[in-house]
Amino acid sequence: THMAVASPMSSALSSFGLSTSRPVTCEYGMVHVMSESGVPRGKDYCILYNPQWAHLPHDLGKASLLQLGDWSSSMLCSPSDLPPGGFINQVPLVARGNCTFYEKVRLAQGGGARGLLVVSKEKLVPPGGNRTQYEEIGIPVALLSHRDMLDMFQNFGHQLRVALYAPSEPVLDYNMVIIFIMAVGTVALGGYWAGSRDVRRRYVKHKRDDGPEKQEDGAVDVTPVMICVFVVMCCSMLVLLYYFYDHLVYVIIGIFCLASSTGLYSCLAPCVRRLPCCGCRVPDNSLPYFHKRPQARMLLLALFCVAVSVVWGVFRNEDQWAWVLQDALGITFCLYMLKTIRLPTFKACTLLLLVLFIYDVFFVFITPFLTKSGNSIMVEVATGPSDSATHEKLPMVLKVPRLNSSPLALCDRPFSLLGFGDILVPGLLVAYCHRFDVQVQSSRVYFMASTIAYGIGLLVTFVALALMQRGQPALLYLVPCTLVTSCAVALWRQELGAFWTGSGFAKDLPQSLWAPAGSSQPPREPVGPRPQPPGEEQPPEPCAAEEEGAAAPAQEPGSPAQPEGQDLALPGPPSAQPGSPA
Template identity: 25%
Template structure:
């Protein structure tokens, strides 16, 4: 019990420290290294780009505002929903032959300065400019040292390559694409980050205390549990901890011998849960199933893992380091998209 109280106290202290660290606006920030002037001192802010194709709303795109130009509203109901038009030429480095008035202009990155693109779109009557990056990351659009007297009255936003390609495909197919730009305010304390931290630390604490549940189980079982681990092992252990007699009924199965009916029922439920998650993994609520599966797996791994000496621990840390390097830097070369970027 003393060990449990110590862990809970440490958990509370770390939570307080996390809240203090997160008490800052992470959606907007400044760049001290960028040239400053009266017309080029905006903070970089994350921008939500909502889009509609023939009146049907599509998946929103996340962009980054420039250090120059007009500011965006913080609420969607205060922003204008305008048609999207590609500049001609696409780089928007010269006067566009496309009609840009009362629309959101789109241009490709490159061939001239960001401020030059913005001035062309501004002079053409566009209500805003989206610069499509040639990569998936978002580049900070800053002014040059010579841009001291800019007169740009429209918002300028950079969007990732995939977002620009999606808009281009819709327009190439003849669809009427409309865009709406706004920059939602970031809360002082991001509760989503606190929730993620609670899940991570809670998983470790739960795995550390899990032996108390397992120690209470009877070891004189007359049957063998099914071999699957992870979610199956966690649920069976919890049920047997609450109701020890629930696993008394057994069933003879070919190749498996005598197994618990409880174990079979839990296994079927876990398979159904995993199949449901796999079939709906792109839904907005899919993160719940993914986190449940991940937490159960990590509890099982932490129960099974044994670190007899520092060599084993160092080897595991090196493997984890290589694992991170692969998914962050190498996976985009294989899958043509970084799996570390949330859609």
């Protein structure tokens, strides 16, 4: 699923609009509440206000501490709703409904109020009006959630003093550092692991596997037709989510649970295979999958991965800790995808990245001109539509809560987001660069250059987010950085032709060993005898991408022998002879 390919760091607010007025600029602020009984402590609550009516001070010390008038049973829509003495030097608290915000604030200002708080049982929306109405009003008006009002009265009683202010936020939050480390680390580890496993697989994939389990997972080579079909499916799914979000979001959550448990199993399996305990196998049986007699520890691992995924699915809306589990599952899912999906040529890499580059920019920057609300389809889907009845969020993102000390962290935008696609798409190019590095023995120069370029592109994305204060299509910056850097390295090393076509992978390799992934062509029988005893188990895969993937491994016991008359340029000890163990 690629609907979150550019789900950008969307902590910036989306724009709201009214059909009869100019667009409403909304901002989050705070209302500081204190009891009139002399209790020194106070508490901040989130409000949403329109600065075009009246600005709020940035510092709490400069805000006026005024008496709160509890008129929450009144909607303040007619002069008869005004109290006999008016609202002299008060901030009245009234209910939302039955009339416009302008009518409420005009009556409040006429009654001597110094501000107006409107209690809303629904999602907070910015109070608005036309240009003439903005010029008439000189007091701030803001919306407060009904839940916060109940909490306010429960903690401080009904005799309250309040101060309205809007503290400034840092341009960038510390959580961007965590997102940066997770994203770059996942791309680097996934690209290295995928490249190492792929190269190793090309040399040992014809080894006879007499054991009941296969240690190597198959890979899928991406073709241009697959890329086109994939992008069409992405566009269709994104549009369907935009119009039928409340119905399809649960489908996406279910897919994420299944895919993330598979990814977690794939990442932990190499480590579990190295454990000395629980190596016994299930008895002989005719059940599906179990007839292969899997090890007990692998069954326990599968149950553990499913349990972790189910725990996240049940507690996914717990903002305090569920994001940690979602990020961990998301990273393992990305590593699994980078290991499974393989781009065979730089031509395929360029096609995929450029098509998704256009897709990303279109759905973030162009769709606001096509939607009635004026909101980006990508940002709307990634953050959840404002009118969603379920209030569910798509899980296909890395999310980290705000870590600064600003009271605005209490408002309804505490997370910064980065879509899985912003990791997977450039990560596939990094994996290709690592495979090419190994084959041409370039000391990982392509891999290092593309990984550094990804990090720079992500930093540029953060800077653009801070400058524009709106959600950004991350691929707008990541694709040029990674593609141009990889191409420049190939030009510098005079290997652009081989890098473009992937021909460096086939250099000096016998044709029988250079069969496409998934090919049904039978391997060439070895000339020498196989030293591997029948039924001997293949050694377990290491816990992480190994060094032996960086340099093609020497011939292993049981691997195909080198045909006579052909040179196979494999790094390894000079004593490794055809048909004999290294």
